[in-house]
Amino acid sequence: MGLFNKQDRVLLIPLGGLGEIGKNMMAVECNREILVIDAGLAFPDEDMLGIDLVIPDISYLVDNRERVKGILLTHGHEDHIGALPYVLKQLNVPIYGTKLTLGLAKGKFEEHNMVRDVRTVCVKAGDEVKIGNFSVEFIHVNHSIADVTALAIHTSVGVILHTADFKFDHTPVDGKVTDFRKLAELGDKGVLVLLSDSTNVEREGYTPSERELNKTFNELFVQAPGRILVATFASNIHRVQQIMDTAFHHERKVALVGRSMINVASIAMDLGYLKVPEGLLVDIDEIDRYPANRVAIITTGTQGEPMSALTRMATSDHRKINIVPGDTVLISASTIPGNEKLVARTINHLFKQGATVIYESDSGIHVSGHASQEEQKLMLNLVRPRYFVPVHGEYRHLVQHAHLAVELGIDSENVVIAENGDMIEVTREKIRIASKVASGKVFVDGLGVGDVGNIVLRDRKQLSQDGILIVVVTIDKESSRIVAGPDIVSRGFVYVRESEELIEEAKEKVKQAIENCSQNADWATMKNQIREILGKHLYGRMKRRPMILPIIMEV
């Protein structure tokens, strides 16, 4: 009945990224020591009104802070490092990552004014590092950013292999292929648990190589009669490299536009990940000195973000660049679910400005950074783990990835579909969800972390739907008589100037509600009366339910 020494078990505790896309974080616990894999953020859903970012609830780590030995970073994407500034304010532990990953993280620490407080350990693929009783191997994999590592965490119970976000790219832009041999070697020696990226499990076949884009870019750079603008993710350094190389080949000058594009590119250049041919880059202010067909602009805004460079250009709102007929715009990215309408709006605006726009539905200008089904199978077959836990995906992705594993012959009892907060207990004999720890979403709104909760969001929701009606009345403490008001102010409800009659009616209802109250009714009762009577009246008249906020002033 589960009687075994604590040394004989590993606990895997996902704190983010299971049952969702984003805010990836996984704790690995053995011999009372904890290692954390990644500390990512998520972007808010449309119902998280006013929220800037979402980070994982790390109560479990904070409660056990003396046992946390470090945070391992697989790569430098926001959904893997974005929560670091918030997490490290609560957990003073070293972080381990490759040069580029740490370089990108450092940018965040600078923004948060905490560079000096953070302890970093720079590793490279192939390294093996002792951390407490753990030994961690960093294994090169391909993805849509450079310098990504899977992690083999050696514990006293066995090896935990975490794939990071990965794909198998046989012709990566930098020539560095996923370290098949190390994966095979680990599989050969025996892997206890494989944690593998589920993001693209709905796609059959193989994800094409990043190199495949080369052909399309070349064709488009030849065809384009005027300027070429390519929007892509700033962090996709190999993509940026390919675009620069193509521009160089076709004798176009390149300007970088957009804060994050300039920022990430300069980090990548400094660290040697982006190799810019001499004389290629020009300042955006000088770009007009070259003929249109000698110009390429690399920019951000693939998701139609309202403040991004591309969106501003599309709506003639960019300080330096106006889209003109003859421009060719390539949107070299896929649309993140939830952003479809924003992206469509940007594309429509670009068409209105007269640009030729090449986007998703046209093939060949974007490839994914995540493994498709056949690659996920290859990972499973290279590693042949005893246990399998799909990670990084919404619930349906995890289920489908689990199905894949079972199809390949892994015993379904050895496959666990877990959710954030599950404590997965692994022994040599068995894997099971043993219990639950605190987990969830912590909202970042401005400088506030966690101070906006469900009550505030519920209020924002109601305010957003039908606005607010504020009823102020000043009452004499002694006589309980109204001495001023009721005044009614509304916002987001109706345009008041056109609704005077409505407001007058409402005032009458408020007076009536106050009169209805017995002489010695307390203010709370009186407020409830006002809310109820006025609410019913407005719904009957308009089928709207604004928030009604009675305020009673005593004099």
Place this chain on the structure above:
Amino acid sequence: MGLFNKQDRVLLIPLGGLGEIGKNMMAVECNREILVIDAGLAFPDEDMLGIDLVIPDISYLVDNRERVKGILLTHGHEDHIGALPYVLKQLNVPIYGTKLTLGLAKGKFEEHNMVRDVRTVCVKAGDEVKIGNFSVEFIHVNHSIADVTALAIHTSVGVILHTADFKFDHTPVDGKVTDFRKLAELGDKGVLVLLSDSTNVEREGYTPSERELNKTFNELFVQAPGRILVATFASNIHRVQQIMDTAFHHERKVALVGRSMINVASIAMDLGYLKVPEGLLVDIDEIDRYPANRVAIITTGTQGEPMSALTRMATSDHRKINIVPGDTVLISASTIPGNEKLVARTINHLFKQGATVIYESDSGIHVSGHASQEEQKLMLNLVRPRYFVPVHGEYRHLVQHAHLAVELGIDSENVVIAENGDMIEVTREKIRIASKVASGKVFVDGLGVGDVGNIVLRDRKQLSQDGILIVVVTIDKESSRIVAGPDIVSRGFVYVRESEELIEEAKEKVKQAIENCSQNADWATMKNQIREILGKHLYGRMKRRPMILPIIMEV
């Protein structure tokens, strides 16, 4: 210079559906008479907070109401008939449509309690009807609802051919193929302007026949070990027919679930469009009397709508049906842009309940109702119009459809990309955008039509982001001294119980602002002071910008 008799021109005035998907409406004007094609609604964008529906601005029609001779309905989808109740309250004109279209419209008039006020003229495909000096032919086309007609409007200048929403389905479920011959005949005699559906212009090739789904449905009905639940659009009567036929063939009983499914199916049965095999339908309350593998349920909720039957089932919130392991759920629809996250959420929940879910990324359970590129080309070539105006699509769709026409040899001067409100003037010699009329979005919120405008929406937006802070202070009129307050109440800003300090600080700032004002400052100045000082303070401290609403009560 444009000198010609007014009889020698037709005006085409799109009031909706150009540069957007939805709220389709087009006015056709000749000899001072106006015919209107369709009166559709659109669903609100995510930034139209609290809005229920969007309808076209029909000021132009209202201003010229004595000249409007009627509204022609192409088919019964919401984006073609949904604005009728609102439009007909302002325009007392007859509406023309086929039996099913009018049947569906009637449901709306009942809801709005206006059945007796509406004059309807029931037509059938093949009819030609005189309306004023116009003569209108109704021409059968295929789409994802039955009884759809394109319109050939004969004017003194020439024929205006409006395709409606269409596809060419060679094997439609009801056997009624698009009336190729009539289209060809019109083309042969000469069509002045073709207005053609652009929705699917981004898709190459042909849209598959509705009949193609038969094979997939059959396979799935054989494989499914337990109950089958099929979600689809209620209005897709041929889809519902196919599902019923498949269920009958495999000896499953069928229950209909969801208000609109029951509603539309009963209209379609009454009117003879849906033929239900005897003994097939059972009441949902009786469905548990049959073994799971003898049951099929047809329901709504393909868009993940929070209140829909499928979403309720997925979240264990449906009164009658719980999803259990063994259930197979088919989502037989595509996701409308903007709904991706809601649909994904529903699918994830269904997986959590243990259902097998077949959805979009799996092929073969949905086909579109709109023509793909090759069908759009076929329409252009059958009709060979003198002028071409792409309709029904976002701006990029209209541009791409225009490109198709030019590729087929139509002179680019004869192709017009128009937007809502453009007045397109067509003579035998020329087509051009001659001027603009009022057009745009009218918001329906509860019972209010048009009373919510941009100011209200802007307020709702601000309220939804950072909430509201209400500052109330009672001031003695004579002395300008504070006699009560300042009180501060917030909603959607921070959870107040945890922020007492913040509120106390804010009160101090308000006092300070009031003291700063000179003795004889008016209330407006004082309010501005409060807003400014408090706003700056809160942004500095929290990086949030709640709405600040100062209210001054005089005693």
